[in-house]
Amino acid sequence: MASITIRNLDDEVKELLRRLAAENDRSMEEQARVMIRAAVDGQIGPVGRIDQIEKTLRELTSAHGVATPAAAPAGKALPRGLSGKRILVIIGGGIAAYKALDLIRRLRERGAAVRVVMTSAAQEFVTTLSVGALSADHVFTELFDRNDEHDVGHIRLSREADLLVVAPATADLMAKLANGHANDLASTVLIATDKPVLMAPAMNPKMWAHPATRRNRATLQKDGVAFVGPAKGEMAESNEAGEGRMAEPLEIVAAIEARLDVSPKPLSGRRIIVTSGPTHEPIDPVRYIANRSSGKQGHAIAAALAKLGADVRLVSGPVTIADPAGVKTIHVERAQEMRDAVEQLLPADAAVFVAAVADWRSENSAGEKIKKVAGEGPPVLRMVENPDILAGVGHHSQRPGLVVGFAAETQDLLRNAEAKLRKKGADFIVANDVSHESGIGPSGVMGGDRNRVRIVSRAGVEEWPEMSKDEVAARLAALIAERLKTTVV
Numbered sequence: 001m002a003s004i005t006i007r008n009l010d011d012e013v014k015e016l017l018r019r020l021a022a023e024n025d026r027s028m029e030e031q032a033r034v035m036i037r038a039a040v041d042g043q044i045g046p047v048g049r050i051d052q053i054e055k056t057l058r059e060l061t062s063a064h065g066v067a068t069p070a071a072a073p074a075g076k077a078l079p080r081g082l083s084g085k086r087i088l089v090i091i092g093g094g095i096a097a098y099k100a101l102d103l104i105r106r107l108r109e110r111g112a113a114v115r116v117v118m119t120s121a122a123q124e125f126v127t128t129l130s131v132g133a134l135s136a137d138h139v140f141t142e143l144f145d146r147n148d149e150h151d152v153g154h155i156r157l158s159r160e161a162d163l164l165v166v167a168p169a170t171a172d173l174m175a176k177l178a179n180g181h182a183n184d185l186a187s188t189v190l191i192a193t194d195k196p197v198l199m200a201p202a203m204n205p206k207m208w209a210h211p212a213t214r215r216n217r218a219t220l221q222k223d224g225v226a227f228v229g230p231a232k233g234e235m236a237e238s239n240e241a242g243e244g245r246m247a248e249p250l251e252i253v254a255a256i257e258a259r260l261d262v263s264p265k266p267l268s269g270r271r272i273i274v275t276s277g278p279t280h281e282p283i284d285p286v287r288y289i290a291n292r293s294s295g296k297q298g299h300a301i302a303a304a305l306a307k308l309g310a311d312v313r314l315v316s317g318p319v320t321i322a323d324p325a326g327v328k329t330i331h332v333e334r335a336q337e338m339r340d341a342v343e344q345l346l347p348a349d350a351a352v353f354v355a356a357v358a359d360w361r362s363e364n365s366a367g368e369k370i371k372k373v374a375g376e377g378p379p380v381l382r383m384v385e386n387p388d389i390l391a392g393v394g395h396h397s398q399r400p401g402l403v404v405g406f407a408a409e410t411q412d413l414l415r416n417a418e419a420k421l422r423k424k425g426a427d428f429i430v431a432n433d434v435s436h437e438s439g440i441g442p443s444g445v446m447g448g449d450r451n452r453v454r455i456v457s458r459a460g461v462e463e464w465p466e467m468s469k470d471e472v473a474a475r476l477a478a479l480i481a482e483r484l485k486t487t488v489v
């Protein structure tokens with residue numbers, strides 16, 4: 001049968017054909033052939049105006065006992081997080097090429113439009129027929145293909161995508177891109193693109209560990225290529241085990257989603273103040289009163305809120321960790337400076353007070369270093385109370401819609417947290433047990449990477465299991481987003 005010029009069809013017809021082909025696991029050409037055959041056999045009427053085409057497709061579909069293109073898949077709704085995104089999948093020649101089929105399916109399930117380039121080695125492992133059926137599009141294999149009616153050129157292929165993913169990325173493809181080679185379609189597209197590239201390497205552990213592959217990986221990372229995997233495990237082709245297994249398709253999908261930043265932004269348009277770290281209360285120009293807070297939890301919360309789209313202003317005491325990406329950070333030292341900075345940032349939709357603010361400061365910090373004088377004994381420091389920043393904002397005329405406080409306690413955690421909730425005008429208190437009995441301990445929570453918290457609100461107490469500070473932050477950010485949902489921006 002003569003070949004069918006899909007490219008010359010109207011866009012609407014092409015789209016309908018693409019959808020039907022995908023439903024039936026056929027290539028678009030195959031689908032068109034089936035339809036023509038059905039028309040010739042008199043199973044369906046002649047295809048006329050565009051408004052008749054969907055009807056015709058439906059007739060054909062029901063004649064062949066398959067789902068209609070518009071029909072929603074039965075059962076659970078599929079996540080459509082990649083809707084409107086265009087992904088170019090490049091399949092390299094490795095055993096793991098079979099997993100690329102599942103990757104394509106997962107991407108399409110999520111609403112992505114998928115185009116595929118296969119190297120000639122990849123075609124030894126999986127056929128263009130199966131790949132084309134799953135991607136519902138022509139599969140691109142040749143750099144010099146004058147007769148290919150679907151050819152859109154290597155430059156267009158490389159640009160008409162939001163992201164390029166190489167799965168499996170062979171040692172050879174990594175070497176080619178790291179060294180700028182462009183002698184087939186896959187390597188030429190990779191070097192011609194101005195879009196992000198994600199590689200999912202898969203190879204024998206010895207190949208992965210080879211200094212040449214290590215060098216190539218480092219070069220590619222320096223050039224901005226992102227990697228997912230490889231994982232450790234059994235190799236498909238041998239009895240060998242080690243690092244080199246390709247990441248699972250769903251892990252690759254997650255890496256693509258992260259790279260394209262398609263996560264929902266429920267906090268977009270919200271301004272949120274976060275405080276973090278300790279304060280330093282001077283005794284003299286060289287000495288100060290401090291505490292063990294590292295700022296890790298507060299900074300993680302600021303980052304998690306920003307990830308959900310919030311405009312976050314972080315007021316940080318002196319810490320040794322970096323400012324979180326995408327967050328405007330104001331650096332302060334003393335409690336009074338922190339209070340002033342917070343008040344200047346009002347109004348806001350929410351405020352989260354994570355900083356371990358010193359309760360007291362030395363009444364008169366000396367202008368000069370206090371000298372040790374023989375016979376005079378140690379200096380006596382008279383302490384005065386610092387401003388209570390949480391209570392100040394909790395009762396402020398410009399109080400944010402949501403006020404969250406933190407309480408680090410070593411005893412009577414819940415009683416202290418409940419008292420703090422009432423006294424300070426907070427909506428909820430995140431209470432963390434920093435006692436030794438908690439198993440994490442003061443030196444573990446303060447400065448460490450894990451935390452165990454309870455959320456104390458007027459509705460009661462919710463206990464969260466021990467988790468990383470990043471996980472606490474993500475969960476708290478989600479809770480804040482949920483609470484702010486009912487508040488109008």
Ligand SMILES: Cc1cc2nc3c(=O)[nH]c(=O)nc-3n(C[C@H](O)[C@H](O)[C@H](O)COP(=O)(O)O)c2cc1C
Nearest residue numbers: 092093094095119121122170171172173202203204
């Ligand atoms: C059975 C078999 C399995 C292979 N598996 C892998 C593999 O998992 N990873 C890899 O980097 N190369 C693997 N190779 C070697 C590649 O196929 C070879 O380097 C090829 O030139 C890669 O071409 P490409 O990078 O253009 O796809 C395998 C070769 C054979 C014969």
